[in-house]
Amino acid sequence: MPRNSSAWSAWNFLGTSSRVFSVTYWLNQIQKIESVRPFLVTLNPPCVPDHVLLKWNTSLPVPSVAAAKAYLQLDQIQGKRGIWFCGVYNGHGFHEDGLKSGKAAAQGLLGKKCDVLLNPKKMSPSWTEAGARLLVIRFFNQYVSILVEEGGSVFSFGKACDKCCVKSVIQVHDPLFYWKVNRRRHGLGRSLY
Secondary structure (H helix, E strand, O other), X not given: OOOOHHHXXXXXXXXXXXXXXXXXXXXXXXXXXXXXXXXXXXXXXXXXXXXXXXXXXXXXXXXXXXXXXXXXXXXXXXXXHHOXXXXXXXXXXXXXHHHHHHHHHHHHHHOXXXXXXXXXXXXXXXXHHHHHHHHHHHHHOOOOOEEEEOOOOEEEOOOOEOOXXXXXXXEEOOOHHHHHHHHOOOOHHHHOO
């Protein structure tokens, strides 16, 4: 990534005179990940990054006459014996082909039309609710495994505590919840009403 973060973009290309290149995707920007730390995916990195979450080798489908013939015959086996095939190879190898074939497989499995869901509007708490959320999340970090907000924001805390082996998930539908939890002296139970 460029040293100046204001020069970052969703897709960042780095090329050299020796025809070696790498591409880095800034996932925070592409997938609207809310995090102070940047999440980056680099294809063909010139050097090994300091912090790596996951590393794997992959390849793209190779276009061939045999692959084109197989694709044309896919409808003869698609859905037979409850097996549906989907992926980027069900097209031209693009992400969009994977989405299209995945949607078709879902429709076949469910037996009804499926539409891709639009991202719902994320919660936008007031400044007081945002402050309350910060305090509640610090508290929940000790007792809750996952907190899911309306609109898709997810806070994952890992294992709640050493004494608790139960995975606990809280879904928050209204940012007022955080304010209520902070105002109640009688604990979380009464603030849910």
